[in-house]
Amino acid sequence: MKKLITALFIVAVALPNAYAADFALIVNQSNPENSISRGDAKSIFLGKKSTWPNGVAIKPVLQKKAAIHKGFTKAITGKSSKQYANFWRKATFTGTGVSPKSLSSDAEVVTFVAANAGAIGYVSPAAAGDSVKTLQVQ
Numbered sequence: 001m002k003k004l005i006t007a008l009f010i011v012a013v014a015l016p017n018a019y020a021a022d023f024a025l026i027v028n029q030s031n032p033e034n035s036i037s038r039g040d041a042k043s044i045f046l047g048k049k050s051t052w053p054n055g056v057a058i059k060p061v062l063q064k065k066a067a068i069h070k071g072f073t074k075a076i077t078g079k080s081s082k083q084y085a086n087f088w089r090k091a092t093f094t095g096t097g098v099s100p101k102s103l104s105s106d107a108e109v110v111t112f113v114a115a116n117a118g119a120i121g122y123v124s125p126a127a128a129g130d131s132v133k134t135l136q137v138q
Contacts, residue, residue: 022067022068022071022072022075022124022125023068023071023072023075023122023123023124023125024122024123024124024125024127024128024134025041025076025120025121025122025134025135025137026109026110026113026120026121026122026123026128026132026133026134026135027113027119027120027132027133027135028113028114028115028116028117028118028119028132028133029114029131029132029133030117031052031056031117031118031120031133032052032053032054033052033053033135034133034135034136035135035136035137035138036135036136036137036138037137037138038075038076038137038138041076041120041137042076042077042078044058044060044120045060045062045073045076045077045100046077046087047091047097047098047100051118052118056117056118057118058118058119058120059100059101059116059118059119059120060100060101060119060120060121061100061101061102061103061109061112061113061119061120061121062099062100062101062102062103062121062122063102063103063104063105063106063109063121063122063123064102064103064104065104065105065106066081068106068122068123068124069081072122076137103121106123106124106127107127109121109122109123109127110123110127110128110129110131110132113132114131114132120135
């Protein structure tokens with residue numbers, strides 16, 4: 001029984017980190033931040049944090065690609081992609097929030113983030129080029 005509990009604990013701790021390698025969290029090059037806590041990223045993508053420490057409005061952007069979106073929402077928000085969509089449906093219906101913009105590809109996310117000072121999004125690690133800055137998630 002102890003071995004089962006230990007194994008379940010290891011899986012529970014390692015699972016969010018497994019998803020982290022599946023995406024890169026990117027921001028505009030002008031953003032002074034180099035890292036972000038998982039809690040701050042969660043607050044941003046759940047609409048609870050709306051400005052960067054320098055006062056610039058945050059513009060989160062999602063990706064429609066199922067695999068990367070699934071890994072991101074689980075790793076950062078702790079929600080399945082279905083739970084995340086339901087969260088934003090409820091917020092929109094009740095008037096407490098508006099879902100972040102959703103784009104179709106890594107290239108579209110990189111282009112949007114590169115063009116908008118307060119933007120933050122996620123892409124496949126290989127897609128995060130020199131036009132954006134990759135944040136370390138702590």
